[in-house]
Amino acid sequence: MRLTTSIREDSASGDVKLNIDKFFQFIIIGDIVDGEAEVTVYNAIAFHYKSEVTNPKVIVSFNVNDEETPFLHHDCSRFYQEQVVLNQFWGKASKFSASYRELINKINDIAGNKEGLEELNVALDNAGDKDGAFFITEKKNVVKDVIIAPCSIKESNGSVILNDFFTDVKSDLKEYVSNGYWFKTSFKSKVENNHQGFKLKVDVKLEDAKYSSSDFKVYIQTNKNYDIKQSSSSIDDKHDVSIEKVYSQNSLKYFKDWEDLGIYKSSLFRMSNGSDVDQTVSESVEKFSASVQFEDIFASRRREISILIFSIVLSLLCSIGLDATRQDTIEFKSLFPSLGNFSIDFLWLGSCIALATKYIFLKYSKIPLPLKILLITPAIIWFGSYFFFDFQGSRYGCEDLINSGRELCLSYLQSNLYLIDILVSSLMLTLVGVNYKQFKVVYNTSYARRFMVWVFGR
Numbered sequence: 001m002r003l004t005t006s007i008r009e010d011s012a013s014g015d016v017k018l019n020i021d022k023f024f025q026f027i028i029i030g031d032i033v034d035g036e037a038e039v040t041v042y043n044a045i046a047f048h049y050k051s052e053v054t055n056p057k058v059i060v061s062f063n064v065n066d067e068e069t070p071f072l073h074h075d076c077s078r079f080y081q082e083q084v085v086l087n088q089f090w091g092k093a094s095k096f097s098a099s100y101r102e103l104i105n106k107i108n109d110i111a112g113n114k115e116g117l118e119e120l121n122v123a124l125d126n127a128g129d130k131d132g133a134f135f136i137t138e139k140k141n142v143v144k145d146v147i148i149a150p151c152s153i154k155e156s157n158g159s160v161i162l163n164d165f166f167t168d169v170k171s172d173l174k175e176y177v178s179n180g181y182w183f184k185t186s187f188k189s190k191v192e193n194n195h196q197g198f199k200l201k202v203d204v205k206l207e208d209a210k211y212s213s214s215d216f217k218v219y220i221q222t223n224k225n226y227d228i229k230q231s232s233s234s235i236d237d238k239h240d241v242s243i244e245k246v247y248s249q250n251s252l253k254y255f256k257d258w259e260d261l262g263i264y265k266s267s268l269f270r271m272s273n274g275s276d277v278d279q280t281v282s283e284s285v286e287k288f289s290a291s292v293q294f295e296d297i298f299a300s301r302r303r304e305i306s307i308l309i310f311s312i313v314l315s316l317l318c319s320i321g322l323d324a325t326r327q328d329t330i331e332f333k334s335l336f337p338s339l340g341n342f343s344i345d346f347l348w349l350g351s352c353i354a355l356a357t358k359y360i361f362l363k364y365s366k367i368p369l370p371l372k373i374l375l376i377t378p379a380i381i382w383f384g385s386y387f388f389f390d391f392q393g394s395r396y397g398c399e400d401l402i403n404s405g406r407e408l409c410l411s412y413l414q415s416n417l418y419l420i421d422i423l424v425s426s427l428m429l430t431l432v433g434v435n436y437k438q439f440k441v442v443y444n445t446s447y448a449r450r451f452m453v454w455v456f457g458r
Contacts (some may be wrong), residue, residue, distance in 0.1 A: 001029075001037075001039075001064065001065060001189050001190065001191045001192070001198070001199075001200055001201070002064065002065050002066070002200075002201040002202075002203070003027065003039070003041070003062065003063075003064055003189075003200070003201070003202050003203070004062065004063040004064075004203040004204075004205065005025065005041075005043075005060065005061075005062055005202075005203065005204045005205070006059075006060070006061045006062075006063070006205045006207060007020075007045070007058060007059075007060050007204070007205065007206050007207065007211075008058065008059045008060075008061070008207040008208050009056075009057075009058055009207070009208045009209035010057050010058065010059050010208070011053045011054055011055050011056040011057065012054045012055050013053045013054045013056075015210075016049070016051075016053055016056075016208075016209040016210065017049070017050040017051060017209065017210045017212075018047055018048075018049055018050065018058070018209045018210070018211055018212075019047060019048055019049075019050055019175070019211070019212045019213065019214065020045065020046070020047045020206075020211060020212070020213040020214070020216070020285075021046040021047060021048065021136075021144075021146050021148065021178040021213075021214050021215065022044055022045070022046040022090070022136075022148070022178075022180075022214070022215050023044070023045055023204075023213055023215065023216045023217065024042075024043070024044035024045075024215075024217050024218075024219075025041060025042070025043050025044075025204065025217070025218045025219070026041065026042040026043075026218075026219045026220075026221070026258075027039070027040075027041050027200075027202065027218070027219065027220045027221070028040040028041070028042075028220075028221040028261050029191070029200070029220070029221065029222045029223075031223060032191050032193050032198065032223075034366060035190055035191060035192070035193065035366075036188055036189065036190055036191065037188070037189060037191045038186070038187075038188055039064075039186070039187055039188070039189050040184060040185070040186050040261060041062070041184070041185045041186075042076065042182070042183075042184050042257075042258075043060065043160075043181075043182070043183055043184075043185065044079070044180075044181070044182045045058075045060070045162060045181045045182075046146075046148045046178040046179065046180040046181070047162070047164075047178060047179055048146075048164075048166060048174050048175065048177060048178045048179065049164060049166075049174060050171070050174060050175070051171050051174075052167070052171060053164070053167070056163075056164035056167060057161055057162060057163050057164060058161075058162040058164075059156075059159050059160070059161060059162070060159060060160040060162060061158070061159040061160070062158075062185060062187075064187060064189045065189065065190060069187050069188075069189065070158075070187065071158055071185050071186070071187050072185070072186045072187065073153060073155055073160055073183055073184070073185050074183060074184045074186070075152045075153050075182075075183050076182040076183050076184050076257070077128075077130055077150040077151060077152055077153075077180065077181065077182050077183075078150075078182075079182045079255060080096060080130075080133075080134045080148060080150040080180055080182060081096050081132065081134075081150070082096075082255060083095060083096045083134075084253055085253055085254060085255055086134070088252055088253065090136050090138060090215075091136060091137050091138035091139070091143075093137050094134065094135060094136045094137055094138070095134070095135050096132060096133070096134045096135075097132060097133065097135065098131055098132040100120070100121050100124040100125060100133060100147075101121060103124075103133055103135040103147050104117055104118075104120050104121055104124075104147070106135055106137070106145070107120070107135075107145065107147060107176050117173065117176075119169065119170070119173070120147070120169065120173060120176060120177055123165075123166055123168065123169050123177060124147065124149055124177065126165065127149035127151065127165035127166060127177070127179070128149050128150055128151035128152065128165055128179070128180075129151070129152050130149070130150040130151065130152070132150070133147050133148060133149045133150070133180075134147070134148045134150070134180065135147050135148075136148060140215075140278075141279075142214055142215075142278050142279060142281075142282035143214045143215055144175065144214060145176075146175070146176060146177065146178050146214075147176060147177050147178065148178045148179075148180035149165065149177065149178065149179060149180055150180045150182070151163070151165060151179050151180060151181055153181055153183045160181075160183060160185075162179065162181050163179070164179055165179055166179065184257075196295055196296055196299050197226060197229060197293065197294045197295035197296050197299070198294055199291070199292070199293050199294070200220065200290075200291075200292050200294065201289075201290070201291045201292075202218060202220075202288075202289070202290045202291075202292075203287070203288070203289050203290075204218070204287065204288040204289075205286070205287050206285060206286050206287065210284065211284070211285050211286065212281070212282055212283055212284055212285060213281050213282065213285050214282055216235075216271075216273070216281050216285065216288070217270065217271055218270070218271040218288065218290065219246075219268065219269065219270045219271070220243070220268075220269045220270075220292070221261070221262075221263060221266045221267070221268050221269075222266060222267045222269075222294055223266060223267065224265060224266050224267050225267075225296050225297060225298050225299075226267050226294040226295065226296060226297070227245065227267060227294065227295060227297045228243060228244075228245065228269065228292060228293070228294060228295075229293045229294065229295035230292075230293045231243045231290065231291065231292040231293065232290070232291050233271065233288070233289060233290035233291070233292075234288075234289055234290075235273075235277060235280065235281060235285060235287070235288055236284075236285065236286050236287055237287065237289065239277050239280055241271055241272065241273050241274075241277055241288075242271075242272045243269055243270070243271055243272070243290060243292055244269065244270060244272050245267065245268070245269050246268040246269065246270055249263060249264065249268050250264055269292070271288075271290070310356075310359060314352060314355065314356060317352055317355065318348075318349070318352050321344075321345075321348030321349075321351070321352070322345060322348065332344075335382070335385075335418065336348075336418055337416070337418055337419055347418070350422060351379075351382075351418065351421070351422075353425075354379070354421055354422055354424075354425035355379065355425075357425045357428050357429045357432070358375070358376055358379065358424075358425055358428060360428075360432060361428035361429075361431065361432055362375075362376070364432070365431075375424055375428070378417045378420045378421040378424060379417075379421045379424075381417055382417040382418055382421055385417075
């Protein structure tokens, strides 16, 4: 799956400089079922313009796998009021307050009674549609103290509109106030996965302005079975950053929404920057890219157990059919058709190979359950007629079928069921081979490709 987030400045001015005081993206990949997953993305974007701009606004849009995807956006600006949670990540001294005066006094202490700070009170009161604001102060060189005013998002044609509410604030005061947006984006996406894991690509593009960011973070949550097999990520395609697993989430307090989405029971990964990268991003940033291959750390163990159990069952069946004493009984001989000079050993091994083929096919195919049951019904009846019923040898003749309908000709039924089962298994083996090799002559024809997608999924 490839997720692209585009952040585009959309004012009428040229040479726009915009600082993202906080960028936080939290991507939650739900359980992958039949190649699809519910994906939830939480986005925190707090920003301010560095200079006066005409009709300023920022447009955020998403793209998944270069396909048309319906997105559902929900405003989460209430998160800015969750001080207990935010203090763990944005500084212990940070504070939410309904009193703008209290927060401005903190800025006043830092700015040294800077002239004009009083007008921020009016600006904050007019900003957004939420009461109160969040003051951020962190012990980081690149993170400046700022007051974030929570604002509600607007939507247009599937995109999210982020307006600037501080257009009347003087340029030298803009760095102290920030438009604070927090919203959730939900969608369903196709995820190309197999029994070993899946691959995720994430791109964040900052367009149509000169951007800088004081704090730029991306987090990813997956099922607890997944871990990183390999990854590569960078800022502006030249500054390498790492994606690492987080082990401390159980000791932290999170938003109730995140708890409901299983953050305590999942694997959590984050983008980790060095101080040099943070310094670079605080001056200029255009793009973040990451490619992560997730592997199912329990898949190999489950595979080993499955192979062991299947090997035991297959060996047991082989030994049952290759027993010389059993092969001399008329009941056992009646299971097989008369096919030239083929021995019973050969025919029995053929049935065991057919069983292995059905196991592989049914394990990886996506066809409906009733059809799966139908495909294995001949084998079940064929095996069951010998193992679960005690028939008399006198009934194993075709006279009953020819002369009267009073009794079932079991030898006729059993031998034909064997042939049907071998035919079905041959078809399964052919489909598995075509799907694995993706033969161009067959697989890439329209109807054949549609049929294979129906059988195995994408």
